[in-house]
Amino acid sequence: SQQGEEDPQALSIQEGENATMNCSYKTSINNLQWYRQNSGRGLVHLILIRSNEREKHSGRLRVTLDTSKKSSSLLITASRAADTASYFCATDARSFGNEKLTFGTGTRLTIIP
Amino acid sequence: ETGVTQTPRHLVMGMTNKKSLKCEQHLGHNAMYWYKQSAKKPLELMFVYSLEERVENNSVPSRFSPECPNSSHLFLHLHTLQPEDSALYLCASSQDASAHTDTQYFGPGTRLTVL
Numbered sequence: 001s002q003q004g005e006e007d008p009q010a011l012s013i014q015e016g017e018n019a020t021m022n023c024s025y026k027t028s029i030n031n032l033q034w035y036r037q038n039s040g041r042g043l044v045h046l047i048l049i050r051s052n053e054r055e056k057h058s059g060r061l062r063v064t065l066d067t068s069k070k071s072s073s074l075l076i077t078a079s080r081a082a083d084t085a086s087y088f089c090a091t092d093a094r095s096f097g098n099e100k101l102t103f104g105t106g107t108r109l110t111i112i113p
Numbered sequence: 114e115t116g117v118t119q120t121p122r123h124l125v126m127g128m129t130n131k132k133s134l135k136c137e138q139h140l141g142h143n144a145m146y147w148y149k150q151s152a153k154k155p156l157e158l159m160f161v162y163s164l165e166e167r168v169e170n171n172s173v174p175s176r177f178s179p180e181c182p183n184s185s186h187l188f189l190h191l192h193t194l195q196p197e198d199s200a201l202y203l204c205a206s207s208q209d210a211s212a213h214t215d216t217q218y219f220g221p222g223t224r225l226t227v228l
Binding site for chain 2: 004030031033035040041042043044045048088092099100101102103104105
């Protein structure tokens, strides 16, 4: 089973609207990160939130973390066509004594001009 | 640009071919990673190198052979691949050799098609 799962799998909104994506995970974490991936390209780091933080902002991005519910949300305000991409959450997980980042399958966001 | 480059960007190979993927990071980082991204599946970590030493091999078949000659370069040598190995192969790097869960910087990927 996956450590991080994004919801919804796909989201289409009009330009200017806000987009909200959610991530749920199963085990305790030290931090959670959000990444963006444009079609056929590499991932770009957006924001990192630590387990002792509840909310973090970066420009038009707002991330929340609820460790009691093992969930996080990414809000993009005033969306633009350039925000069209897939968004992934990544959690730190311990496997066989080694820590590694574990990614979900992503939310595909489409901004309609 | 993230400071991580990958070549080639696209590769088509037969099952009997031998090819190599190259990754270079210009960030002065101490850890480098290979990931495989297949359609509708989570990103799969393949290998982790820390200060040029392989610290993790995620049960990857031996037809994939990584090489890290120095902290800036990472290769993935491919030999007798299968069609199911077709995917986007992503290289990433991070600052700290011992913390593999900090922010990672990804290259643009190599789209591999195995015929």
